[in-house]
Amino acid sequence: xxPVLVVGSxxxxxxxxxxxxxxxxxxxxxxxPITPFLGDDRFSQLSPLRRIPVLVEGDLVLAxxxxxxxxxxxxxxxxxxYPRDIADRARARWFEEYADSRMGDVFIWQxxxxxxxxxxxxxxxxxxxxxxxxxxxxxxxVLGYLERELPASGFLFGDFSLADASLASFxxxxxxxxxxxxxxxxxxxxxxxxxxxALPEFAELxxxxxxxxxxxxxxxxxxxxxxxxxISRETYDTGAPRPGIMRL
Numbered sequence: 001x002x003p004v005l006v007v008g009s010x011x012x013x014x015x016x017x018x019x020x021x022x023x024x025x026x027x028x029x030x031x032x033p034i035t036p037f038l039g040d041d042r043f044s045q046l047s048p049l050r051r052i053p054v055l056v057e058g059d060l061v062l063a064x065x066x067x068x069x070x071x072x073x074x075x076x077x078x079x080x081x082y083p084r085d086i087a088d089r090a091r092a093r094w095f096e097e098y099a100d101s102r103m104g105d106v107f108i109w110q111x112x113x114x115x116x117x118x119x120x121x122x123x124x125x126x127x128x129x130x131x132x133x134x135x136x137x138x139x140x141x142v143l144g145y146l147e148r149e150l151p152a153s154g155f156l157f158g159d160f161s162l163a164d165a166s167l168a169s170f171x172x173x174x175x176x177x178x179x180x181x182x183x184x185x186x187x188x189x190x191x192x193x194x195x196x197x198a199l200p201e202f203a204e205l206x207x208x209x210x211x212x213x214x215x216x217x218x219x220x221x222x223x224x225x226x227x228x229x230x231i232s233r234e235t236y237d238t239g240a241p242r243p244g245i246m247r248l
Contacts, residue, residue, distance in 0.1 A: 003028040005232055007043070008052030009035045010208045010224075011176065013108065013169040014065040014100070015053040020165045020201040021069045025076045030232040033212070033220050037117075040238035066096055069162055081165075083157040092163035095149075095156065099166040106138045112173045135179065143186045150192045160199060168196035176213060 004022070006029050008015035022029050036043070036050045046054045047063040054061065055068045062068045073081055083089045111134050114126040146167065150156070155164045171181065171193045183190035196202055208229050215223045218239060225231040 001028070003030045003230065005030050005032065005056040007032045007034060007039075007046065007054040007056070007236060009033055010205060010212050010229075011035075011173070012052050013104070013173055014051075016169040016172065016202075016205060017065050017099075017162070017166050018053045018055065018068050018072075019205060020169070021072050021081055021162060023201045023204065024079065024081050024160075024165075025072055027072065027076060028230070030230045032232045032235045032237070033224055033229070034235065034237045035117075035217070035241075037241040038217065038237045038239060040236050043236040043238075046236070066100060069096075073162075081162045083159075083161055083163075085157075088157045092157060092161055095163040096166040098145075099170055103142055103167070103170040106134065106142055107170045107174055110134045110138060111179065112177045115177050139174075139179070143181075143189055146189045146192075147186050150188045152188055152191075155192075155195070160196075160201075164192075164196055165201070168193055168202065172197075172202075172209065176209070 004027060006015065006018060006022070008018075008031070010016070010019075010031075010033055012035075019029070019031075034043070034052075036047070036052050039047070039050060043054075044050055046056070046061050049063070051063065053065055053068060054063045055071070062071055069081070083092050111131060114124075115131060119126060150167075155161065157163065174181070181190050181193065197206075207227065208224060211223055211227055212220055221231055221235060221237075
C-alpha cells in the first residue's frame with residue numbers, strides 16, 4: 001500500500017502525535033517536514049487554517065491531528081490505540097483535548113512559540129517577563145492537574161494509548177525550549193513522560209527532531225533525507241515565512 005503523506009514539522013507536538021499513531025499502527029508514511037509558516041498557497045488549500053499536521057491519502061485530505069488520529073484508528077483498527085471500554089475511550093478523548101487545547105496554549109503558544117519560533121523564524125525577541133510568568137504560574141497549573149490524574153506506574157488506561165501519546169508529545173517541546181521538569185515536585189508526571197519517551201514510537205523520532213533543531217530550515221529536507229527520514233518528493237515549502245491566521 002502506498003505510504004500516506006504527512007505535511008508538518010517533526011518538532012510540532014501535533015505532528016508528533018500523528019507520527020506516533022502511524023508507528024503504533026504500522027502504517028508507512030512520507031513526510032513534507034515544513035512548518036506552517038513556510039507553507040505556500042497550495043498548503044493553504046490543504047489546510048485552510050494554515051495549521052499542521054495535514055494527512056493526504058489519495059483524494060482524502062485531513063487537517064487536524066485529532067481528526068487524523070481518529071481516521072487512522074477507523075482505517076486500521078488493530079492494534080487499537082484508543083481504550084476499548086467506552087467510558088475509558090471518552091476519558092481518553094478528554095485527555096487528548098486537554099493536551100491539544102490547554103497544553104497547546106501554555107506550552108506552545110505562550111512559551112515555546114515566543115522563545116523558539118518567534119525568535120528564529122520571525123526574528124522577534126521574546127518578552128522575558130511574560131515567559132517568566134508562564135514558567136512560574138501557567139505551566140505549574142497544568143502540571144498540578146496532570147500530577148493528580150496520571151498513574152504512578154504504567155499508562156492512563158493500561159496499554160499505551162493515544163491519550164498518553166497526546167500528553168507526552170507536548171513535553172518534548174518544553175525540553176527543546178530547555179524548560180526542566182522537576183521530578184521532585186511532579187514525580188508522577190516526570191516518570192510518566194520518561195516512560196512514554198522510552199517507547200520506540202517516541203525514541204525513533206528523537207534523532208530527526210534533534211537534527212531539525214540544529215539545522216537551518218532551508219536545509220531540513222536534505223539533512224533529514226540523509227539521516228533516513230521518509231521525505232516526500234514534493235514540498236509545499238515556499239521558503240518565505242508568513243504568520244498563520246489562527247493561534248490554535
